[in-house]
Amino acid sequence: MHQLVGRLNSLDPQAxxxxxxxxxxDVLLTRGAGLDGLxxxxxxxxxxxxGAELRGRTTRRDPEGHLHSGAADEPLRSVRRSGDAWTVWLEREGEPGPNDEMIxxxxxxxxxxxxxxxxxxGGFDGVIDAERPLxxxxxxxxxxxxxxxTPVRILATLADTAETGRPSAIVPTRYGLLRATLDVSGNLTPPEPVGLGTWVRADRAPESWDAAIVALRLTDAATPVVDATxxxxxxxxxxxxDPRDPHDDVRALAALDxxxxxxxxxxxxxxxxRSAAADLGMHHSTVQARHDSLTHTLGYDPRTNTGxxxxxxxxxxLRLADPIPPSGSGTA
Structure with a gap:
């Protein structure tokens, strides 16, 4: 993630x-952080x-980590979100900061x-938890x-994707927080991007969820829906x-401009x-030289069957390591 952020910073600082x-x-949540940590x-x-109001109790923290007692002034809640029995907000005078909405x-x-x-x-996340007993x-x-x-499949979408009215849950994964949604009809069309898991028996739902995560990671602007099947x-x-420990072949591709x-x-x-040269609009000898150079760089000839x-x-x-932009980020 740090490498991806570094690459994006030179292209789009806001992204x-x-x-x-x-x-x-995502790091906070995968490490089990509670409300105060968030x-x-x-x-x-x-x-x-x-600040947050959770089940009738208000908690506020300043940038130094100190607790603020008392109720927040309503006009200062410049950006807020609410759910069942909870509300969260930032307190800022004037216009919201450029990242307040995302935070x-x-x-x-x-x-x-x-x-x-x-x-x-009894949460839906238990249905797709492979660690739970059958x-x-x-x-x-x-x-x-x-x-x-019952035949089912699990759909994977970004965590901030709106619910579809079907059973769903936000689930921590090695790729961060994602939303899992149950599909029994095959007609469910959640907001893109979306990874479609494989059809399985309902008691094997964790297998479909695992496949859906991979499919979501393979989506891009040109292919916003990927079916794991x-x-x-x-x-x-x-x-x-495991993208955290990339293979040498993957490292070699990632290093290419x-x-x-x-x-x-x-x-x-x-x-x-020769046909590659025509497609690229380059001279045959130039492409031959690039082929020889790439063969040396990769450690294999990409035009052989094995290559x-x-x-x-x-x-x-390599695509499993590419970032999927959060909704509203403006990136592709």
């Missing part, structure tokens, strides 16, 4: 700041007092997740009038891969180096 905020809150984080990022959005998602965790053991998952399915053999055997490779990456992709897809397989696998795995 990199948005990703930094998302990453900050408020401290929101106050530090915004440089002003952050409050992630703070609200955090509070929603905390509330989901404290509810009785007997518990079957019980949770029964509460939703679903038989273990379409990945075939490549899904097994993607599920086994945009033009080199375009030349490489064309060399892999073209019938010959093509290595390139395709590495390109797929």
């Amino acid at each position: 990199s700041e948005t990703l930094r905020i998302v990453s900050y809150f 408020l401290r984080g929101a106050a530090v990022l915004s440089g002003t007092v952050a 409050v959005e992630r703070l609200a998602l955090g509070v929603e997740l905390i509330e989901a965790r404290r509810r009785p053991e 007997s518990e998952r079957v019980t949770l399915l029964a509460e939703r009038r679903l038989e273990p053999a 379409d990945l075939g055997a490549m899904l097994l490779l993607a599920q086994a891969y 945009q033009r080199a990456a375009e030349v490489l992709r064309t060399l892999v897809e073209a019938d010959s180096i 093509r397989m290595r390139y395709i696998a590495a390109a797929l795995l």
Whole structure:
């Protein structure tokens, strides 16, 4: 994430700041931070007092982490979000800061997740939790009038995606917070981007959720919906891969500049180096030289059968590390 933010900072400072905020809150939540931790984080990022009213109790923190007693002045709640039995806000005189909306959005998602965790053991997130015993998952399915053999699939969307009216939950993953939604009809169309999990028996829902996460990571501006079923055997490779420890082939692709990456992709897809040159609008000898250079850089010839397989696998795995812009970030 730090590398991605660094790359984006040179292209779009506001986009990199948005990703930094998302990453900050995701780390807090995956480490089990409570309400005070979230408020401290929101106050530090915004440089002003952050507050929350949860089940009738108000808590406020300043950027130094100190508690503020008493009720906040209503006019100072420049940006706020509310849910069932909770409200969060930032207190700032005048116009909101450039990142206030995103900070409050992630703070609200955090509070929603905390509330989901404290509810009785009947949350939808339990249905897709592979760590839970099968007997518990079957019980949770029964509460939703679903038989273990009922065909279902799980959809993965960004955490701040609006609910669809179907059972859903915000779930911490190794890629940060995502929203999981149950689909039993095949006709559910949540806001894009969306990763569609594989169809499975309801008692195997965690498998569909795992596939949906991978599919979501493979979406982009040109392909905002990815169905994990379409990945075939490549899904097994993607599920086994940990982007935090990239393979050497993936590192090599990530190090290429945009033009080199375009030349490489064309060399892999073209019938010959001459046809690749025509597609690229370059001289044949120039493309031949680029091919030789790329072969040396990658450690394999991308035009052989084995080389093509290595390139395709590495390109797929590299996309798992690409950031998915939060809603409203303005990035693609």
